Amino acid sequence: MSGAPSPRPTSRPESELTTTGASPPEPQQVDATTLEDINRGNRPIRASLISAFVVPVLVIGQAAWATYVVCYKLAHQRLIMRDHQKGAGCAVIVLHALLMFAAGVAYMRLIQVIYTDPGLLPLGITRAKRGEGGNDDMKTVMKRWSEKRSVIHTTRPEDPHSREELFKELAAHNQHQADLRMEALKTFRPKEMFIVAPDCLPRWCKTCETFKPDRTHHCSDLGRCVRRMDHFCPWVGGIVSETTTKFFVQFLFYAMLFCVFMLATTIALFKRDNDRYGERNPWLIAMLVLSGVYTLFTVGMFQNSMWMLAKNFTTVEQRQFGMPLHLAVRISDWYTGDIDHLPCYAVVGFPSAPGEKWAVFETEPRARLWDLGSAYANICEVMGNSVWDWLLPFKYSPCVTHDDDISEYQFGPAALAVKNRVQA
Ligand SMILES: [Zn+2]
Numbered sequence: 445m446s447g448a449p450s451p452r453p454t455s456r457p458e459s460e461l462t463t464t465g466a467s468p469p470e471p472q473q474v475d476a477t478t479l480e481d482i483n484r485g486n487r488p489i490r491a492s493l494i495s496a497f498v499v500p501v502l503v504i505g506q507a508a509w510a511t512y513v514v515c516y517k518l519a520h521q522r523l524i525m526r527d528h529q530k531g532a533g534c535a536v537i538v539l540h541a542l543l544m545f546a547a548g549v550a551y552m553r554l555i556q557v558i559y560t561d562p563g564l565l566p567l568g569i570t571r572a573k574r575g576e577g578g579n580d581d582m583k584t585v586m587k588r589w590s591e592k593r594s595v596i597h598t599t600r601p602e603d604p605h606s607r608e609e610l611f612k613e614l615a616a617h618n619q620h621q622a623d624l625r626m627e628a629l630k631t632f633r634p635k636e637m638f639i640v641a642p643d644c645l646p647r648w649c650k651t652c653e654t655f656k657p658d659r660t661h662h663c664s665d666l667g668r669c670v671r672r673m674d675h676f677c678p679w680v681g682g683i684v685s686e687t688t689t690k691f692f693v694q695f696l697f698y699a700m701l702f703c704v705f706m707l708a709t710t711i712a713l714f715k716r717d718n719d720r721y722g723e724r725n726p727w728l729i730a731m732l733v734l735s736g737v738y739t740l741f742t743v744g745m746f747q748n749s750m751w752m753l754a755k756n757f758t759t760v761e762q763r764q765f766g767m768p769l770h771l772a773v774r775i776s777d778w779y780t781g782d783i784d785h786l787p788c789y790a791v792v793g794f795p796s797a798p799g800e801k802w803a804v805f806e807t808e809p810r811a812r813l814w815d816l817g818s819a820y821a822n823i824c825e826v827m828g829n830s831v832w833d834w835l836l837p838f839k840y841s842p843c844v845t846h847d848d849d850i851s852e853y854q855f856g857p858a859a860l861a862v863k864n865r866v867q868a
Contacts, residue, residue, distance in 0.1 A: 558682030568654035
């Protein structure tokens with residue numbers, strides 16, 4: 445993702461980025477998006493143990509306790525046995541079972557996708573070949589550097605030789621990353637419109653050693669780049685991404701209905717017992733507190749998720765909202781004017797697309813490039829195009845297909861307006 449606004453650079457010499465000749469070789473990426481790959485060393489202990497095991501167990505335990513209280517203590521013991529209201533008692537049990545089943549299925553589907561297809565970007569081939577043993581990324585280098593520096597400061601503060609050695613190591617690492625990036629550029633397949641880094645090259649992840657497509661961000665919890673990354677959610681033990689956002693929202697929806705039902709049932713029974721018997725049962729009070737807290741939590745989460753779906757941006761993009769992006773637009777197939785006078789940031793070409801040119805534009809700081817212009821269209825991009833898609837946790841989101849040559853994700857009016865600067 446781009447940083448602060450930069451001055452307009454001179455156009456990058458075409459010879460530096462572009463080559464002519466045969467068709468480009470296959471992209472240097474290794475498909476490594478399976479659970480085995482995550483477990484091979486890219487998933488830290490804090491994420492895998494706490495989030496993936498303890499939290500789901502806690503959630504399931506609380507749901508089981510709530511079921512015991514609502515179905516046995518309240519519906520069976522109080523409504524059916526004590527008050528002889530069999531119809532009301534059975535209705536509570538059946539509704540509870542239906543809502544819990546819906547929430548449970550949505551949760552299981554979400555967990556299944558999180559552990560089998562969490563939307564990870566394939567590693568670059570050099571990173572994948574090194575595997576676990578060669579984890580010499582920027583974070584590792586900086587950690588080692590930091591450790592050595594602390595030794596220098598405590599024992600030999602004026603040792604210029606050691607300091608020079610460390611700077612050399614850092615410089616060598618940066619140069620190595622730059623070389624990898626230029627090498628990977630030979631197989632990079634640019635879309636018609638895509639976001640580039642401020643240096644006008646495709647965005648590069650130094651940890652995964654690969655180019656990051658639009659809306660892809662590196663997740664430090666997983667140690668991997670994730671497509672349409674939203675956030676790492678400890679409640680579901682995994683990443684909310686392009687493959688899991690739909691199931692995450694569906695789970696929130698059914699969990700919210702479940703919590704609202706439990707709260708409403710508990711309030712009604714509490715009021716009824718209080719009015720009829722002057723009784724304040726401790727089970728009811730405990731249930732009231734638990735369902736009240738979870739109702740507030742799930743309603744808030746669901747409301748926020750739907751708002752973000754309606755605006756078509758992610759938690760990561762929300763945090764970076766206000767920073768301009770650099771949008772590359774292919775112009776070689778339709779623009780016939782003078783390139784030197786284009787109102788753009790730079791004009792670039794790529795070795796894998798000989799003869800093609802892209803104009804790079806700096807977007808408005810608060811532009812929402814993927815907002816399709818209507819809340820309905822934005823929601824459909826993730827939730828699907830029918831009521832059944834919205835409600836049933838089976839099909840993936842329409843946005844997970846990336847076979848479109850125009851862009852990684854469909855751009856909205858704000859991005860097209862940038863393109864129109866050239867046409868105007
Ligand atoms: Zn990455």
